[in-house]
Amino acid sequence: xxxxxxxxxxxxxxxxxxxxxxxxxxxxxxxxxxxxxxxxxxxxxxxxxxxxxxxxxxxxxxxxxxxxxxxxxxxxxxxxxxxxxxxxxxxxxxxxxxxxxxxxxxxxxxxxxxxxxxxxxxxxxxxxxxxxxxxxxxxxxxxxxxxxxxxxxxxxxxxxxxxxxxxxxxxxxxxxxxxxxxxxxxxxxxxxxxxxxxxxxxxxxxxxxxxxxxxxxxxxxxxxxxxxxxxxxxxxxxxxxxxxxxxxxxxxxxxxxxxxxxxxxxxxxxxxxxxxxxxxxxxxxxxxxxxxxxxxxxxxxxxxxxxxxxxxxxxxxxxxxxxxxxxxxxxxxxxxxxxxxxxxxxxxxxxxxxxxxxxxxxxxxxxxxxxxxxxxx
Amino acid sequence: xxxxxxxxxxxxxxxxxxxxxxxxxxxxxxxxxxxxxxxxxxxxxxxxxxxxxxxxxxxxxxxxxxxxxxxxxxxxxxxxxxxxxxxxxxxxxxxxxxxxxxxxxxxxxxxxxxxxxxxxxxxxxxxxxxxxxxxxxxxxxxxxxxxxxxxxxxxxxxxxxxxxxxxxxxxxxxxxxxxxxxxxxxxxxxxxxxxxxxxxxxxxxxxxxxxxxxxxxxxxxxxxxxxxxxxxxxxxxxxxxxxxxx
Numbered sequence: 001x002x003x004x005x006x007x008x009x010x011x012x013x014x015x016x017x018x019x020x021x022x023x024x025x026x027x028x029x030x031x032x033x034x035x036x037x038x039x040x041x042x043x044x045x046x047x048x049x050x051x052x053x054x055x056x057x058x059x060x061x062x063x064x065x066x067x068x069x070x071x072x073x074x075x076x077x078x079x080x081x082x083x084x085x086x087x088x089x090x091x092x093x094x095x096x097x098x099x100x101x102x103x104x105x106x107x108x109x110x111x112x113x114x115x116x117x118x119x120x121x122x123x124x125x126x127x128x129x130x131x132x133x134x135x136x137x138x139x140x141x142x143x144x145x146x147x148x149x150x151x152x153x154x155x156x157x158x159x160x161x162x163x164x165x166x167x168x169x170x171x172x173x174x175x176x177x178x179x180x181x182x183x184x185x186x187x188x189x190x191x192x193x194x195x196x197x198x199x200x201x202x203x204x205x206x207x208x209x210x211x212x213x214x215x216x217x218x219x220x221x222x223x224x225x226x227x228x229x230x231x232x233x234x235x236x237x238x239x240x241x242x243x244x245x246x247x248x249x250x251x252x253x254x255x256x257x258x259x260x261x262x263x264x265x266x267x268x269x270x271x272x273x274x275x276x277x278x279x280x281x282x283x284x285x286x287x288x289x290x291x292x293x294x295x296x297x298x299x300x301x302x303x304x305x306x307x308x309x310x311x312x313x314x315x316x317x318x319x320x321x322x323x324x325x326x327x328x329x330x331x332x333x334x335x336x337x338x339x340x341x342x343x344x345x346x347x348x349x350x351x352x353x354x355x356x357x358x359x360x361x362x363x364x365x366x367x368x369x370x371x372x373x374x375x376x377x
Numbered sequence: 378x379x380x381x382x383x384x385x386x387x388x389x390x391x392x393x394x395x396x397x398x399x400x401x402x403x404x405x406x407x408x409x410x411x412x413x414x415x416x417x418x419x420x421x422x423x424x425x426x427x428x429x430x431x432x433x434x435x436x437x438x439x440x441x442x443x444x445x446x447x448x449x450x451x452x453x454x455x456x457x458x459x460x461x462x463x464x465x466x467x468x469x470x471x472x473x474x475x476x477x478x479x480x481x482x483x484x485x486x487x488x489x490x491x492x493x494x495x496x497x498x499x500x501x502x503x504x505x506x507x508x509x510x511x512x513x514x515x516x517x518x519x520x521x522x523x524x525x526x527x528x529x530x531x532x533x534x535x536x537x538x539x540x541x542x543x544x545x546x547x548x549x550x551x552x553x554x555x556x557x558x559x560x561x562x563x564x565x566x567x568x569x570x571x572x573x574x575x576x577x578x579x580x581x582x583x584x585x586x587x588x589x590x591x592x593x594x595x596x597x598x599x600x601x602x603x604x605x606x607x608x609x610x611x612x613x614x615x616x617x618x619x620x621x622x623x
């Protein structure tokens with residue numbers, strides 16, 4: 001796996017008007033998004049020229065992404081000679097691309113109510129070599145082979161970032177308005193303190209709160225939307241997150257013939273509910289950990305295998321038996337931090353059970369990896 | 378199509394506001410099939426990745442919105458409880474009523490948060506499956522590195538929500554007096570699954586079990602089957618529900 005991860009700054013934006021849902025496009029910005037998508041699509045000439053794809057798009061009009069503009073573009077692409085097979089959606093060298101992107105970037109910056117964000121500051125703090133502060137929407141490595149893999153990782157923040165954990169989401173694509181931010185309980189505490197100082201949720205203004213909070217990188221838009229949520233939560237306790245169409249049923253309405261339901265029965269029902277929910281949550285956590293571990297091991301094995309191939313490029317590597325490979329892996333001295341290897345953490349009993357189930361399938365894993373790798377080479 | 382069916386079922390049963398936020402598994406599957414039969418799949422890969430990234434964004438945006446809401450509501454619940462306990466209760470009955478309301482609200486809130494974790498999980502599973510299909514069909518190498526990226530996404534890093542869930546459980550333990558429960562009580566409780574969050578969480582649990590039943594393509598990258606000791610009990614919740622599933 002290539003180590004040259006391309007990292008660029010990009011902020012995920014969320015606009016309720018723009019949905020990247022395959023099944024429907026919001027009317028507000030569908031045109032814009034369509035044209036962006038289409039301009040992207042025109043560059044990947046292959047898929048456009050394939051008539052099968054066109055047929056598919058026509059057939060699935062209701063479920064295709066944006067039928068009208070896209071079919072226009074399809075026509076366009078077929079008539080105009082499409083040049084390179086180079087899959088550059090956009091790269092930092094390529095800023096002269098369609099104005100769409102530039103407008104986008106401008107919009108992002110302009111939208112900010114003059115709070116002039118320092119983009120370097122709001123970006124995630126993972127260290128990286130490439131410190132391009134450009135407002136790129138989406139960047140990929142130009143693919144040289146047909147099977148190269150575009151990777152997207154977040155950009156580093158400048159070292160002087162605010163202490164409050166405020167990480168914007170990355171992996172940008174989709175919409176173009178304001179950048180999205182990830183709130184934390186600590187940040188919310190700071191928010192509430194500021195609001196209280198200003199006399200409560202009703203009298204506090206976004207601008208005032210923003211000033212009081214003194215959090216680097218926080219914009220007035222973030223505060224505005226958070227304040228709105230806050231007000232809703234206060235005004236209608238426990239019904240704020242449901243849409244207007246779904247009213248949270250009150251205790252009375254929720255139950256069937258409730259004349260004879262005593263409060264202790266209700267309490268019992270609730271208790272049961274919590275038990276089920278706890279169970280679900282527990283299983284979800286276990287599942288998630290297992291999934292992580294599976295991928296870690298897969299990656300680890302892949303790495304090991306590639307190393308083997310490097311040192312012994314002859315086909316003898318492929319002939320190695322399962323046991324040989326296992327021995328090599330377990331006796332491998334370079335257990336650096338980046339090579340997780342099989343990790344045994346403290347497990348609950350049901351986790352142990354699932355781990356055991358998973359481990360049973362492991363002996364075949366090496367053989368499989370062997371097989372698949374031989375195909376790749 | 379097993380996962381696809383399960384997913385569709387889940388989406389139909391899930392909270393209305395959430396229905397559009399799930400993975401478009403079916404469409405992506407169609408696309409994979411299309412790509413595998415087209416000749417220039419190297420370029421189609423970019424398109425495919427583009428769409429996947431869009432899906433990821435969708436998840437991230439929704440997830441973080443919900444997370445933000447949860448943070449706020451969590452705090453508000455705590456303050457509400459504090460207020461009720463500290464203020465002079467007008468009457469014992471009113472106090473009890475308010476506590477009953479709080480109990481219901483907090484249990485539903487707990488359920489909603491768990492459902493978000495479930496949302497995260499299902500979408501991840503769908504992604505992993507679609508990537509596997511892609512690699513299988515096109516002989517590509519997209520899956521392994523792409524899934525690494527997915528693992529780092531906000532929608533999959535559910536630690537904060539899980540932490541809120543655990544805190545909620547602590548509060549719930551304090552609010553619910555521990556008593557010995559008679560069998561009749563339990564049965565009465567079972568019939569009250571009804572429409573609320575409870576129904577959703579039960580359904581989610583059963584769906585999870587179904588999804589992880591052995592499949593024909595079980596591999597070293599697959600999860601083992603889910604073993605739930607209380608399966609029968611939980612299934613009975615769904616069957617005994619007096620209100621038909623829509």
